[in-house]
Amino acid sequence: MSGIEVRPSRVAVLGAGLAGLRGADVLSEAGVHVTVIEKEESHGGLAATVHRGGFRFDLGPHRFHTTDDTILGAVRELLPEGLMELERISRIRLLDKYFRYPLSFVDVLEKMPLRRSAGLTISYALERLRGLAGRVEPDDFRGWVQGRFGRRLYDLYFGPYTEKLWGCPPEELSADWASQRITVPRLTELVRATLFPGRSSARTLVSRFHYPRGGIGRIADGLASRVVSRGGSFLYSASPKSIMQLKGGGFRIHLDDGELEVDAVLSSIPVTEYAGLLGGLVPDPARESAGNLRFRAIVFVVLKLRKAMDASDHWIYIPESRYLFNRISFPGNFDPGAEPEGSQLVFEFTCDPDDGLWTDGESLAESAARGGAELGLFEAKDVIDSTTVRYEHAYPVYSLGYSSKLVPLLDALDRIPGSITCGRQGLFRYNNMDHSLEMGECAALEILGEESSLRRFPWTSDTWADG
Numbered sequence: 001m002s003g004i005e006v007r008p009s010r011v012a013v014l015g016a017g018l019a020g021l022r023g024a025d026v027l028s029e030a031g032v033h034v035t036v037i038e039k040e041e042s043h044g045g046l047a048a049t050v051h052r053g054g055f056r057f058d059l060g061p062h063r064f065h066t067t068d069d070t071i072l073g074a075v076r077e078l079l080p081e082g083l084m085e086l087e088r089i090s091r092i093r094l095l096d097k098y099f100r101y102p103l104s105f106v107d108v109l110e111k112m113p114l115r116r117s118a119g120l121t122i123s124y125a126l127e128r129l130r131g132l133a134g135r136v137e138p139d140d141f142r143g144w145v146q147g148r149f150g151r152r153l154y155d156l157y158f159g160p161y162t163e164k165l166w167g168c169p170p171e172e173l174s175a176d177w178a179s180q181r182i183t184v185p186r187l188t189e190l191v192r193a194t195l196f197p198g199r200s201s202a203r204t205l206v207s208r209f210h211y212p213r214g215g216i217g218r219i220a221d222g223l224a225s226r227v228v229s230r231g232g233s234f235l236y237s238a239s240p241k242s243i244m245q246l247k248g249g250g251f252r253i254h255l256d257d258g259e260l261e262v263d264a265v266l267s268s269i270p271v272t273e274y275a276g277l278l279g280g281l282v283p284d285p286a287r288e289s290a291g292n293l294r295f296r297a298i299v300f301v302v303l304k305l306r307k308a309m310d311a312s313d314h315w316i317y318i319p320e321s322r323y324l325f326n327r328i329s330f331p332g333n334f335d336p337g338a339e340p341e342g343s344q345l346v347f348e349f350t351c352d353p354d355d356g357l358w359t360d361g362e363s364l365a366e367s368a369a370r371g372g373a374e375l376g377l378f379e380a381k382d383v384i385d386s387t388t389v390r391y392e393h394a395y396p397v398y399s400l401g402y403s404s405k406l407v408p409l410l411d412a413l414d415r416i417p418g419s420i421t422c423g424r425q426g427l428f429r430y431n432n433m434d435h436s437l438e439m440g441e442c443a444a445l446e447i448l449g450e451e452s453s454l455r456r457f458p459w460t461s462d463t464w465a466d467g
């Protein structure tokens with residue numbers, strides 16, 4: 001954001017996920033009047049807990065983890081019912097067997113038939129040797145992963161899972177995604193994780209995490225009520241239609257039923273939509289770039305069972321393509337006290353809004369029920385109800401060359417005085433809850449003209465966890 005001369009007194013915050021809410025929190029604490037505009041009926045975004053007709057669930061597994069004690073302390077303050085610390089239990093289902101997550105070579109070798117184990121080991125060893133011989137670093141996902149884990153493990157797990165998650169061949173994805181999301185543990189790290197479980201610093205090896213009593217959405221609830229207590233307003237089920245810059249500074253935001261004038265805008269909505277709303281304020285080439293950035297959607301299908309579950313997992317990854325869903329989570333294992341009678345399972349179907357999975361909730365519920373029963377998690381007759389939630393902008397897709405489209409767009413947005421974009425959607429960053437909280441805070445400080453430690457939020461790969 002280019003500087004604005006006068007400290008703003010009225011700010012519009014677009015989007016009430018964690019980034020927007022934390023931004024509104026910091027601004028309202030500084031005495032600014034904030035209006036939060038959120039298209040859904042409630043706040044929380046991806047980190048919401050949905051309460052609906054006897055269901056209570058998060059949008060997929062949400063574990064809170066941060067290496068920053070200040071963020072942890074700030075989150076604790078928001079939660080009168082407390083923050084639990086849990087031991088992560090998660091597995092991967094492959095070839096009719098369950099493997100530990102993160103995938104460990106030792107576990108795979110122990111459980112696989114001898115021939116397959118030998119093939120995995122040889123292909124891993126060959127890649128390590130190629131690495132030592134100074135292989136050229138590939139820029140696509142497939143090359144990056146194969147170079148670290150071997151072709152056989154890629155074909156068995158990383159390739160199918162990635163293709164299902166993103167809906168495109170992994171060689172069309174940038175290696176950025178792999179390097180940000182997949183921790184390749186050093187040997188010393190693996191040994192430490194085995195001898196001293198829970199002390200590892202690499203994100204994918206972290207085995208303990210925090211979870212608020214009552215659901216992950218309690219963090220958003222806490223932020224929203226603090227903003228309201230300071231006089232902030234929330235417009236739910238509302239989206240801006242266009243945003244115009246005013247001559248003397250500031251913006252006019254057109255909504256379906258009226259308009260709003262503010263001194264500054266903090267946006268956490270998808271950067272592609274924000275660029276569209278700003279119209280001529282964003283030069284044509286940058287707006288065209290926005291048209292080439294893609295988000296992947298998710299349909300969450302939740303099944304309610306009449307019985308309590310036997311599985312103690314927080315979530316299970318399902319890479320195989322014969323199942324349409326890629327992960328199952330168990331809300332009752334995050335917070336048993338809050339589980340309604342019986343139990344629930346959340347199935348994630350990643351898709352694009354123009355394919356059949358996005359619209360076909362009923363057959364997805366059938367597919368979830370059939371798949372869950374086939375995996376031995378329950379009997380089909382125990383499913384008593386289902387519900388569906390759709391989230392259009394769930395994952396920013398790091399296609400090959402995406403940064404050459406993103407950077408000109410962010411640069412163009414950065415030149416608009418009084419406007420800042422932040423958060424997972426606003427910066428097109430595959431990030432976590434703690435990052436979004438920090439992004440919202442930094443964006444608010446920039447609007448206030450105060451020192452903010454981060455510009456363009458250059459998170460290093462080790463700060464990314466598994467979402």
Ligand SMILES: Cc1cc2nc3c(=O)[nH]c(=O)nc-3n(C[C@H](O)[C@H](O)[C@H](O)COP(=O)(O)OP(=O)(O)OC[C@H]3O[C@@H](n4cnc5c(N)ncnc54)[C@H](O)[C@@H]3O)c2cc1C
Nearest residue numbers: 015017018019039045046060062063423424432433436467
């Ligand atoms: C399946 C899944 C599991 C995850 N698990 C973890 C985890 O275990 N740990 C972790 O730390 N992180 C996890 N994450 C990531 C985490 O959920 C996000 O990083 C974080 O919640 C993003 O917050 P945000 O505010 O940046 O974006 P969002 O939560 O997406 O918020 C954006 C808000 O803007 C609103 N909006 C969009 N368009 C408009 C519009 N035009 N007008 C008005 N409002 C609009 C949306 O409705 C939403 O409320 C996971 C993500 C996914 C998808």
